[in-house]
Amino acid sequence: MSRWVEVRPGGYHDSVTLMRVSRAVSERDGVDGAMAAMGTPLNVETMRRMGFDVPAETGPGDLVVAIRARDAAALEAARTALDGLLGEASRVPDRGGLLGEAPAARTTASAAARAEATVALLSVPGPGVFPEAMDALDAGLNVMIFSAGVPLAQEIALKEAAARRGLIVMGPDCGTAVVGGAGLGFANAVRPGPVGIVAASGTGAQQLMCLLDAAGTGVSHVLGVGGRDLSSQVSGRSALAALAALDADPGTELILLVSKPPAPRVADLIREAARRLDTPVVFALPMPGEDDLTRAAETALRALGRPVPRWPRWPARRRPAAVAGRELRGLFAGGTLREEAAVIARAGLGWDLEARGHSLVDFGGDAFTRGRAHPMIDPSLRLEALAHAAADPEAGVLLLDVVLGFGAEPDPAAALAPVLAAALRDRSDLAAVVSLCGTPADPQDRDRQAAALREAGADVYASNAQAARRAVKLVEALERAEGAPG
Amino acid sequence: MSGTSGAERHPLGGLLTREPVVVTAGVDVLADALADQAVRVEPVDWRPPPPGTDAALAAVLGAPGRAEANARAVGRMVTARPHLVDVRPAREALGLEPGAFLHAGPPLEWERASGPMRGALIGAMLLEGLAETPLGAERALARGAATFEPCHHHGAVGPMAGVVSPSMWMLVVEDAEHGGRSYCSLNEGLGKVLRYGAYGPEVIERLTWMGEVLGPALRAAVRRHGPLDLLSVIAQALQMGDELHNRNRAATSLLLRELAPDLAAAPEVHRDRAAEALRFAAGNDHFFLNAGMAAAKAAADAARGVPGSSMVVAMARNGTDFGIQVSGTGDRWFTGPANVPHGLYLGDHGPDDANPDIGDSAITETAGMGGFALAAAPAIVRFVGGEVPDAVAATRRMYEITLAEHPALQIPLLSFRGTPVGVDVTRVVRTGILPVIDTGIAGREAGTGQVGAGLVEPPANVFEDALRALAETA
Numbered sequence: 001m002s003r004w005v006e007v008r009p010g011g012y013h014d015s016v017t018l019m020r021v022s023r024a025v026s027e028r029d030g031v032d033g034a035m036a037a038m039g040t041p042l043n044v045e046t047m048r049r050m051g052f053d054v055p056a057e058t059g060p061g062d063l064v065v066a067i068r069a070r071d072a073a074a075l076e077a078a079r080t081a082l083d084g085l086l087g088e089a090s091r092v093p094d095r096g097g098l099l100g101e102a103p104a105a106r107t108t109a110s111a112a113a114r115a116e117a118t119v120a121l122l123s124v125p126g127p128g129v130f131p132e133a134m135d136a137l138d139a140g141l142n143v144m145i146f147s148a149g150v151p152l153a154q155e156i157a158l159k160e161a162a163a164r165r166g167l168i169v170m171g172p173d174c175g176t177a178v179v180g181g182a183g184l185g186f187a188n189a190v191r192p193g194p195v196g197i198v199a200a201s202g203t204g205a206q207q208l209m210c211l212l213d214a215a216g217t218g219v220s221h222v223l224g225v226g227g228r229d230l231s232s233q234v235s236g237r238s239a240l241a242a243l244a245a246l247d248a249d250p251g252t253e254l255i256l257l258v259s260k261p262p263a264p265r266v267a268d269l270i271r272e273a274a275r276r277l278d279t280p281v282v283f284a285l286p287m288p289g290e291d292d293l294t295r296a297a298e299t300a301l302r303a304l305g306r307p308v309p310r311w312p313r314w315p316a317r318r319r320p321a322a323v324a325g326r327e328l329r330g331l332f333a334g335g336t337l338r339e340e341a342a343v344i345a346r347a348g349l350g351w352d353l354e355a356r357g358h359s360l361v362d363f364g365g366d367a368f369t370r371g372r373a374h375p376m377i378d379p380s381l382r383l384e385a386l387a388h389a390a391a392d393p394e395a396g397v398l399l400l401d402v403v404l405g406f407g408a409e410p411d412p413a414a415a416l417a418p419v420l421a422a423a424l425r426d427r428s429d430l431a432a433v434v435s436l437c438g439t440p441a442d443p444q445d446r447d448r449q450a451a452a453l454r455e456a457g458a459d460v461y462a463s464n465a466q467a468a469r470r471a472v473k474l475v476e477a478l479e480r481a482e483g484a485p486g
Numbered sequence: 487m488s489g490t491s492g493a494e495r496h497p498l499g500g501l502l503t504r505e506p507v508v509v510t511a512g513v514d515v516l517a518d519a520l521a522d523q524a525v526r527v528e529p530v531d532w533r534p535p536p537p538g539t540d541a542a543l544a545a546v547l548g549a550p551g552r553a554e555a556n557a558r559a560v561g562r563m564v565t566a567r568p569h570l571v572d573v574r575p576a577r578e579a580l581g582l583e584p585g586a587f588l589h590a591g592p593p594l595e596w597e598r599a600s601g602p603m604r605g606a607l608i609g610a611m612l613l614e615g616l617a618e619t620p621l622g623a624e625r626a627l628a629r630g631a632a633t634f635e636p637c638h639h640h641g642a643v644g645p646m647a648g649v650v651s652p653s654m655w656m657l658v659v660e661d662a663e664h665g666g667r668s669y670c671s672l673n674e675g676l677g678k679v680l681r682y683g684a685y686g687p688e689v690i691e692r693l694t695w696m697g698e699v700l701g702p703a704l705r706a707a708v709r710r711h712g713p714l715d716l717l718s719v720i721a722q723a724l725q726m727g728d729e730l731h732n733r734n735r736a737a738t739s740l741l742l743r744e745l746a747p748d749l750a751a752a753p754e755v756h757r758d759r760a761a762e763a764l765r766f767a768a769g770n771d772h773f774f775l776n777a778g779m780a781a782a783k784a785a786a787d788a789a790r791g792v793p794g795s796s797m798v799v800a801m802a803r804n805g806t807d808f809g810i811q812v813s814g815t816g817d818r819w820f821t822g823p824a825n826v827p828h829g830l831y832l833g834d835h836g837p838d839d840a841n842p843d844i845g846d847s848a849i850t851e852t853a854g855m856g857g858f859a860l861a862a863a864p865a866i867v868r869f870v871g872g873e874v875p876d877a878v879a880a881t882r883r884m885y886e887i888t889l890a891e892h893p894a895l896q897i898p899l900l901s902f903r904g905t906p907v908g909v910d911v912t913r914v915v916r917t918g919i920l921p922v923i924d925t926g927i928a929g930r931e932a933g934t935g936q937v938g939a940g941l942v943e944p945p946a947n948v949f950e951d952a953l954r955a956l957a958e959t960a
Contacts, residue, residue: 010918012533016513038534059537099899100875104531106886106917111509115528118501121520123512124532127540131916132511132532134547141509142501146516157548168498182506182525185516189523221502245497377515406519443522 001032002075003068005052011063012038013086014123016373018063021085025067028081030074034067036082042370108132112139119144121184122171126150129172133158137165144224145171146185148366152233155226159237168241174224175202175374178209185224186376188405189441193218195300196252196279198242200225200259203334203364203403204293206437207464208256208284210446211297213439214462215309220251227335230262236270243270247277256300258284258293260339286340288347292465293340314450314460318424320431320474326396328353328475329389330360331382333375334464337401337435338362341468348472357394358475361385376408383419390423390430397431398423399471401464402453404438404446411444413452424457431474432458435467535916539950542957546796546912549960555794559813560889560908563789563797563853567662568781569713573705575697577652579669580640585616587634590648590846591804592819594634596627600805602683602841605932606647607634609685613693614651620685620933638800638811642669643783643846645775646681646928647805654693655701659716659780664788670780672696672704675770677935681845682928684935703763706752707745714744716781719774720855721894724905729863730778731847731856731924732939737774742767779846782853789813789908796956797889798909801852801921801944805844805928808944812911812952814959820952822945827927829940841930843942848923854892854907857922857941858884862897862905880922881906887913887921911956914949 013021018036025034033050037043039058047054052066065082069075105111108120112135120136122129126149136143143162150172162169170177170184176199177184181192188206190213197219199205209219223246225238239257246252255277257270262285274281280303284296291299298308328345332338342360345353353360362368363375363382375382382400389395398420402412409415420432434453438446450460461467496503510517511530520527535543546552576582587610589603599607608623611632617623626632637644644650648671656669674692678684708714719740726736742764749760767773786799795813802809807821824842831837850856860867861881864874878899884906885891891904909921920943927938 010533014513014532016515061534061537099878101879103879103882103886104529106531106533106919107913108509108511108530109913110886111511111528111530115507115509115526117507117509117528118499118504119506120509120511121516123510123516125534128532128534130540130544131535131547131912132530136509138553140499142498146512151544154544154548161548166497166499168501179501180504180506182508182520182523184508184520187519241498245502248497249502251502373513406523407516 001068001070002072003052004075004079005054005064005066007039007055007058008063008065010061012061013063016377019373019378021082024085025078025082028078030070031078032068032070034078034082036063036065036086038062039064108135109139112136112141117141119179119184121146123147126172130154130158133169134161137161137167140165140167142167143169144174144177144184145169145226146174148173152228155228156234159234163237163241168223168238168245170224170238171226173227176205176222177224178219178222180221183406186403186405186407187222188213188439189443190439191218192220194220194251194253194304196220196246196249196255197222198225198239198246198255198257199223200227200230200239200262201336203437204258204284204286204336206334206403206405207293207337208258208297210437210439211294211311211463212300214312215297215301215306217301217304217306220249221246227260230259230266230270232263232265236266239270240273243273243277243281247279252279254300254304255279255281256284256296257281258296258336260336261285261287286336286343288343292344294463294465311466312462313466314454316454316457316459318457321429322477323396323429326429326475327356327394328358328397328399328471329395330399331385331389332360332362332401333364333382334401334403334437335362335364337437337464340464341399344465344468345472348469349475376403379409379412379415383415386419387423390427395430397433397471397474399433399467401435401437402449404442404444404449406443408444413449417452417456420453420458421456433467433471433474434458434460435464436460436462437464533918536918536950539915539953542953543912543915545957545960546953549794552794552796555792555814556797556889556910559789559792559795559797562664563785563908564890564892564894565663566785566788568659568668568716568784569662570657570708570716570777571660571713572658573655573701573708574658575652575701576650576654576656579656579658580642582650582652584614584652585632586652587632588637588640588642588644588648588650589634589804590637590644590646590844591802592807592809592821593636594804594806598806600841600844601930601932601934602844602928603647603805605683605685606649606680607632608932609680609689610649610651612685612690614653636802637846638802640669641667641783641787643779643849644671644681645673645779645847646845646926647683648846649680653697655697655704657777657780659784660713661784661788662713666784666787668780668783668787670776670783672700673770673773673776676772679935682926682935683932685933699759700763700766703749703755703759706755707749710748710752711745716777717894719744720778720781721896724859724862724895725898727863727865729856729859729866729924731775731850733863733866734774734778735771737778738767738771741774741777775847778855779849782849782855785853786849791816794960796911798852798911801848801923802846803843803848805841808843808948810944810948810952812956815952815955818955820948820955822947825942825945827925827940827942829927829938831927831938832936835929835937839929839934839937841928843925844928845925847925851921851923852909854895854905857924858907859895859897859905860922860924861899864899883919884922886917887919911949911952915953918946920944920946
């Protein structure tokens with residue numbers, strides 16, 4: 001076995017690029033393990049766990065590359081491949097000619113000076129966001145901050161600076177926006193329409209825009225505000241700016257506001273602001289006593305005088321055998337989709353879900369995304385968890401979301417369907433339900449994804465709430481079987 | 487809101503009404519997703535700033551009024567109109583007393599002074615008659631017989647060692663826009679010269695002649711001519727292939743063209759002496775360097791003292807330390823060890839003979855010339871170790887760390903784009919791009935003189951230290 005570790009000071013690449021390079025090298029014949037990553041404490045620890053000897057003085061500004069291979073020849077080939085992939089990733093497009101290549105902009109200020117831009121989309125690590133965001137605001141650009149991990153005080157300072165300039169900061173931790181027809185971050189290809197969405201929740205916004213698209217209606221704009229915007233500290237600064245902007249937008253006839261449960265005082269503030277607008281506002285807050293996202297979409301359609309369709313579904317052909325006492329295993333990529341499913345599951349299965357053995361996990365949560373990409377980009381962690389859950393004899397119903405659109409992995413069913421099919425083939429008592437958030441125009445093609453997942457044996461729903469209800473019903477059926485004569 | 491402001495017609499800067507164009511910084515998949523939708527993307531090649539600088543960057547960049555302070559500082563720098571108004575001995579122009587000397591760079595003690603700096607001070611002692619022999623001069627200096635301070639503390643700049651003694655003649659430059667005054671000594675030429683630390687008899691002889699003949703002749707010419715617009719000379723020279731630091735051939739010619747008629751017509755200058763002066767100046771392609779430095783100093787000083795500004799107003803080296811001063815932190819120096827330049831060497835000299843970086847001439851880069859204008863000087867790119875695209879790349883890289891493009895100083899090769907001007911400390915720290923400085927290379931042994939020329943970078947810590955100082959006041 002040959003090992004090789006090299007520290008390259010200053011050789012920066014973003015984490016997604018490095019993960020892709022790592023994966024490509026790991027999958028090479030003769031390679032037993034490979035990782036290329038910035039030398040953050042977390043990455044260094046991971047490498048050490050993989051058995052690599054990383055020098056103690058390695059810092060977060062250093063690129064660390066490590067390969068373990070069958071023999072020296074395989075190692076050498078892997079090293080060459082790795083350097084090739086990294087070189088490709090750092091290539092700057094040639095715009096030069098005789099005078100050489102124009103160097104890439106190194107700050108947001110520099111890039112903003114090169115184009116009449118309308119918005120900056122920032123996904124650099126959280127601690128590096130503030131300078132870039134201030135650059136954008138100073139240049140008159142709105143800002144969408146995809147990154148999490150931006151200190152709260154900086155979020156407030158940025159939003160105050162934006163307000164002074166008549167601009168908006170979408171985020172931090174804002175996964176989704178659609179402006180002027182362009183999807184920023186994770187966004188679906190939806191038809192233009194009269195509904196504007198203000199979203200403190202990325203997957204919540206994606207669910208709404210996909211349902212509206214399925215209803216033939218579509219959206220005008222989706223303005224994300226970030227997961228913390230409706231907290232008591234940030235006090236809805238961006239949500240208020242977004243409401244005002246959509247109210248002034250002639251193409252927006254109705255506004256949908258979607259958020260995980262907001263701070264009560266802020267919820268009141270937002271409702272009060274919404275009442276003063278000329279444009280009607282419908283709230284989609286997945287919490288007990290409120291409309292779920294599907295009902296909110298239906299309310300919006302009725303308010304616009306448009307028909308509410310039967311939401312697309314692709315039921316499985318197989319019928320799982322009922323076995324008593326089995327548990328629900330929810331494995332989500334979308335935080336709000338998990339939240340909505342949890343509210344529905346509690347209503348059906350009891351408030352003490354976890355005590356009854358049921359679980360609903362958000363793999364897009366901080367604990368799972370620190371130092372690695374979101375499950376919508378890199379599904380490997382969730383796929384492992386899925387195989388694990390399927391092997392658990394206590395598990396009776398698997399509930400998953402699959403979120404399509406720009407920015408998401410190119411063919412999620414390609415990896416997911418075989419794992420599901422294998423799990424269901426081995427266990428006639430196991431059921432799977434998939435909440436499929438996407439549109440026919442998405443790059444992944446919703447209907448093709450649905451067909452593959454259904455073929456694997458899952459019930460597939462376009463409505464996350466309906467998927468959750470189906471899963472609850474399957475668990476209830478299993479529970480009823482407990483009382484039935486054996 | 488009342489009235490119909492632009493903000494009301496186009497809320498959020500037109501975000502919902504204009505064709506989306508997106509600046510992206512971070513993970514490539516998000517930029518690729520936009521490209522897949524045929525949305526125009528302007529990508530940032532982002533790299534993380536050095537560890538431990540996040541908080542200071544946030545404090546400085548989040549300080550209210552910072553953008554306005556920097557706009558004001560760089561605005562004053564590029565609107566300065568330096569004119570050559572007089573030529574006078576340092577004792578008159580600067581009130582320099584016998585036994586007092588000025589030197590290049592940040593403050594320095596004899597004990598830490600490098601070979602060329604010591605050599606130049608020895609030469610100045612000999613010139614002023616304060617010592618009979620080099621050894622006597624060295625002993626006197628070591629026991630503190632003379633005082634020396636940075637040129638920068640007196641509105642002056644000096645190339646290489648930058649040593650100024652009371653009898654040396656100074657160019658006097660006045661900023662017609664903001665009213666400041668700046669000074670620089672007269673250029674001695676190349677080879678064995680005081681500013682490179684040489685102090686042999688020919689050096690002292692030349693300096694004596696400069697004091698007796700060249701200084702008075704130039705004074706007569708400049709006074710007859712009236713204020714001479716240096717920015718105009720610099721702007722023209724940039725379009726004739728000078729970058730005003732390592733190449734001053736065009737600017738020297740232009741200056742002499744301006745002054746020669748007045749020198750010829752000055753009744754107080756004897757014809758022979760006028761001819762000697764003209765021949766000397768014409769035989770030195772760097773004769774204009776010192777005038778350009780004084781002009782740059784006037785522009786940089788106009789930008790000093792703007793509270794909250796993170797713009798660099800001085801970069802200077804004393805042969806031991808590299809120092810910068812920043813508009814928003816007053817006269818405080820931020821220093822680090824001076825680097826050894828990379829470049830070409832004269833004769834059989836090599837890198838082992840080179841002294842660390844020395845001189846106030848980085849004031850030209852501070853004001854948007856020199857290395858920042860390399861793209862204007864293709865004739866010297868081989869001399870500084872590269873090809874034309876390298877020179878263009880160097881200038882283009884400097885736009886990443888500067889606040890403005892100079893409205894008067896233009897680069898033909900870049901379609902008359904203004905030179906990058908006004909180094910922003912925060913941009914240097916964020917990007918890790920250091921200012922590129924053209925420079926001569928002095929021999930490390932006192933008395934050697936020039937051994938080469940090339941490019942040098944400041945130590946990165948000076949910008950991080952300045953950033954932290956700015957953060958404390960933010």
